[in-house]
Amino acid sequence: MTETPVVNDHQRARSASPSQNSEADDIFSAVISEVDQTSLAPLAKSIRSRIDRQYNGKEPIVAEAIFGSYHMLFPLHFSDGVSWIVKIPHNGTKEKWDDLSANALLSEANTMCLLRRLTTIPLPEVFHLSSTTDNRLRCPYIMMSFVAGKSLYDVWFGHRLGNAKPEDVMKHRLKALSGIAEAMVQLGIFSFNQGGSMTFDAFGKFSGIGPARSLDHKAMLDRWFVHNDPSDDPIYVEDDVANGTKSYYLRPLARHPEEKGFPHGVWVLLHWLVNEIEEPENSKPFVLAHPNFDIQNFIVAEDGQLLSIIDWDGVAAVPRSVGNLRYPSWLTRDWDPAMYAYSESMDAGVEPEGVWEDSPNVLADYRLLYRQIMSRILGGTYDQRETRMSLITENLAIACHDPRCRNDILTKMIQQMGEHHSSPRFPSFTRLADKLGTNEHLLQKIRPGLEDAFRNLLLVDNL
Template identity: 50%
Template sequence: MTHDNKSESHSSPRLASLRDSEDEDEKNDNAELFTEVLARLDKDSLSKLAAVTRQQSELEYDGQSPIVERPIYGSYNVLLPLAFPDGIRWLAKIPVNGTPIHWDAVSSGALSAEANTMRLLKRETTIPIPYVFGFSATTDNPICCPYILLSFIPGKPLYEVWFGDSSPEDVEQYRIRALQDIASAMVQLKTFSFDKGGFMTFDSNGNMTSEIGPMRHIDHQAMLDRWFIHKDPADDPIYVESPAFDSPHDYFMFPLRLHEETRPFPKGVLLLLELLISCIPVPPDTQPFVLAHPDYDIQNFMVSDTGELQGIIDWDGVSVVPCSIGSERYPGWLTRDWDPAMYGYDESMDKGVEPDGVQEDSPKALKFYRALYKDLVSKARENWRSLNAEPDENITRMSLITENLAIAAEDPQCRNDILRKFIEEIAVVFDGKVDLNFMDLVNDFASETVNDDTIQTLKSGLEILLGRDDL
């Protein structure tokens, strides 16, 4: 995360929820995770580097060095605020694995892709993102760590306004304003559509090339195995690299093919999930991939007190993904009710009772805001007529289904609960006229005894869900 790491349950990296709540590694907002990289970081050189970088871009700047302020810890990066004497603030973003022993070509490529993609978006769109003043994708530099120097985005995380203490009428107005601004920003990414998925590539001058390159992923299963099988308490991410994807199906299936599963029940779960993934339609055009924000969740949108979008942060891992989970999909905080392992709504929240964890919207409210956001995206799409980008009117609606299938594929913690939810919803589609039980289905898939009629029922049910406007 960047500015705000308010809640792991509101972010894509969801592994923290299974950890022991008293685990020492979780204390102090992940501070201990960054001990090694911060011990290597040369803060004096960082201050001087920032001053020199600013002087090169502002000839009138007098070269005074900024003060390196207290670190802000995220899940995979630490931010070091840099306060210049004239009040200007920058941020230095340092990866958790930014030491010679852990840094490798995969992470180097990811950092370069992030910085260059952000610069591209700053030049060619009106999306409010931090300005990249400079970056280094190697540990061989004056501060001894890879880094990105970014402008500071003012405002507060959307979570604080979305669940603010203003009147209900004002809060709703602020929410609508934020969603309108977010839709207008995100649909601009449709300009960057491709026939393959992965990281965008750039030449030595930072200009985008026509090639899509390999992509870095977090191996969630390997991290769980490290904790619960190998009893290793380490929290640093485990990364793997994929080649560029030729099809959306290959993208969705990549996490499931990283580890061979021989245990019957988990194997049955994977086979059920693969069947549902096979039902995701591919856009009819020849460019089924689009550039998308890597963590489209509430903590990464900075807004004013009244909901105006100030900036979109945390572009770590920005990549080209299937259109069905790309720039026109629902924001992550509007689809939480379909991810039961993470969704913690209680009716008392609507009565002003402070929750132990994060605040949640009711299922009814989420349906309302999904319908609203779909309309806002449709209005924002009008701009594409002049940009030679053909939008798919169904993407936003379908993304409730496709995004949660992507989460189920990526994150073993959420997989069973999401699939159970899907089976329940498919049963509702057929008004209880078909006998669908999650446990029985998984066991049938595992034993290869699932019949053709059941498979066709699952496919037909998911296709109906993908086509519904009222979810």
């Protein structure tokens, strides 16, 4: 399931009206017009009656739709207190729905069912699925359980939001991180020789690894800034099955090669950095991981106890360097400067215009604590490098996939490489990209120093 109806700074709840003038309405207006909302309640009742023969109650009450980034959710409340959610993708109309999206929805739902069968990871229960527009709702959907609780964001920043005393917040945070780490460790049983989405047969039995669906951020930026097309529709692409870990990182760069100047230098530098990543030694280099390991996708109790992990859209087997043992994304935000909005005024309690952030020092402390939690769970089998290096590898993956974040991430990374290297004349990112843009063979000359600096960075304990 992607996003239960817990509303915070990361989410906006509105009634499902296509006449509203907002960015989300542009994305959702077509599917809102298409979906037969009058069929939601009777469809849910008929499905529940089939799986729960004891249920003889009324049709559920349908609450206002909640909009996520690329889907909308209809909460359903039954008369006996049970609540469900119907998730409908933003492109779930006959005109926009395609095989790529249908396969992604099938993989998401079937993977969730598999995780519920084989692990104790808390996640919603899938009751029904339609991956076509040929159904009573006229849109594809997943119907699943609703898990009551609080967004981890509200608990993590409880002292800022007035939900908890400052002295209790650290205990709540550590409890949440412990539950999350225990869940992520369990994903390690799903390891593979290839990367991609899990595929299933008609009976829901795992059948192999297939292509995955991802957003093409570069194509979306080009649509706005090159082609002057104001459309907000996401552009999805099919990623072939990855037979090597490096191809997972480099696919977006292969899709949009840069051939000259500064952008080409950035392109060369990214390729070099990715190829320097040493994957953890394991016979199967790919592992199942949560696709959006961010704070809004964890539902917890007030004390931080983990209740549910949501937003499994795009779940796939990925390289272990960004796999199930990586840091949670909100603990690595300081290495993605384009998205990190921390200011010192937050520490004085000044409310931000956007979301609350932790300082770089606090994030470094929690990264250490997360490794200690992992060590406690895994014991002697745990190699801390697999988690520690994910601070670098996760942000390299972001830099490869999202041009909006690329230069800022690389600026910080090259700066940190210089700070942990003995050379007093270590080049800046802009100088490197400029020179490599006109002479990529220069990389061979400066490679030994760069290799040293990058390897040193991966070994640093207190980043």
